[in-house]
Amino acid sequence: MKKNGLYGLFIVFLFVSSVQAASTQSSSCIDNVDVKDPTTWPFVCSRVPPRGPSLVWPQKKASFKLHQSGSSTIASNIAFDTIRTGFKTWSQVSNAQFSFVDAGFADRIQVGYDFLNESNNANLVVFQKKWIHESEVVGLTTTTFNADTGEIFDADIELNERDYVFTASNEHIQTDLLNTVTHEIGHFLGFDHTDEKTTRLSLACASSSTMAKSTYSGETAKRSLAFSDQMGMRIIYPPDPTPVGRCYIGTANPSPSFEIKQQGGPYVSKPGCQATNQSFGMIDILGLSFVFLLRQLKKLNANA
Numbered sequence: 001m002k003k004n005g006l007y008g009l010f011i012v013f014l015f016v017s018s019v020q021a022a023s024t025q026s027s028s029c030i031d032n033v034d035v036k037d038p039t040t041w042p043f044v045c046s047r048v049p050p051r052g053p054s055l056v057w058p059q060k061k062a063s064f065k066l067h068q069s070g071s072s073t074i075a076s077n078i079a080f081d082t083i084r085t086g087f088k089t090w091s092q093v094s095n096a097q098f099s100f101v102d103a104g105f106a107d108r109i110q111v112g113y114d115f116l117n118e119s120n121n122a123n124l125v126v127f128q129k130k131w132i133h134e135s136e137v138v139g140l141t142t143t144t145f146n147a148d149t150g151e152i153f154d155a156d157i158e159l160n161e162r163d164y165v166f167t168a169s170n171e172h173i174q175t176d177l178l179n180t181v182t183h184e185i186g187h188f189l190g191f192d193h194t195d196e197k198t199t200r201l202s203l204a205c206a207s208s209s210t211m212a213k214s215t216y217s218g219e220t221a222k223r224s225l226a227f228s229d230q231m232g233m234r235i236i237y238p239p240d241p242t243p244v245g246r247c248y249i250g251t252a253n254p255s256p257s258f259e260i261k262q263q264g265g266p267y268v269s270k271p272g273c274q275a276t277n278q279s280f281g282m283i284d285i286l287g288l289s290f291v292f293l294l295r296q297l298k299k300l301n302a303n304a
């Protein structure tokens with residue numbers, strides 16, 4: 001794996017709030033898709049900011065490790081099997097190819113990428129009891145990539161167990177683990193939030209995908225992939241010998257060597273949250289992202 005390019009750090013946030021349920025997606029959501037025309041694709045690729053290539057695992061494979069401490073609310077064997085199911089959900093899409101290798105358990109928490117001690121790195125899934133991010137964030141995927149090529153070489157999923165009670169059952173569902181990790185694994189693979197503003201999907205189609213921004217407590221719809229998510233796998237990760245697909249080829253000028261990007265995710269209301277509908281949540285999330293990016297740009301300028 002080449003490490004001689006510029007690198008970026010891409011952080012994806014998963015928020016919670018109280019918006020309406022994602023419904024089962026209609027197959028009409030993928031009508032009129034031309035596989036040769038990215039502007040018609042019903043999914044969104046993450047990309048090297050601001051206008052670089054899309055993020056992708058070129059070899060169509062990645063390993064993952066589960067942190068051995070597991071969950072404090074779900075029996076370990078059930079929590080681990082649920083996470084493995086989330087990976088299988090993406091790797092078993094028909095007419096697509098991506099292999100996840102279960103690399104066992106990790107005993108240390110290394111989120112992000114340790115460039116000095118590369119052997120310390122693993123693609124980690126960890127329940128974090130000591131959450132250092134905003135309480136609204138339920139899950140967070142940190143992806144490290146080559147900013148010249150968009151090649152992902154590390155992705156870590158953190159689950160906020162300080163503020164949320166994860167469940168893995170069909171009864172008394174709170175924050176459904178499979179619903180959450182299936183969405184986060186989409187980010188791990190290089191997918192961004194499906195957004196009716198950046199795709200040709202209607203709001204109903206965009207909001208019913210697994211990569212939709214919005215969710216609600218008790219949601220289970222994201223346990224399985226919608227037609228639009230499956231099409232993303234087929235186009236970006238087609239079976240060999242076809243190489244990976246690209247939403248964005250990128251420009252000749254790579255972005256700064258280090259960037260952090262925040263994105264809003266499924267958004268449901270916590271008690272007392274004022275979010276009352278989906279658009280409010282989206283505006284709120286976009287606002288947060290914008291402010292954060294502005295701060296990062298100011299820091300970059302200050303250091304220049």
Ligand SMILES: [Zn+2]
Pocket residue numbers: 012013014183187193264265266
């Ligand atoms: Zn998300």
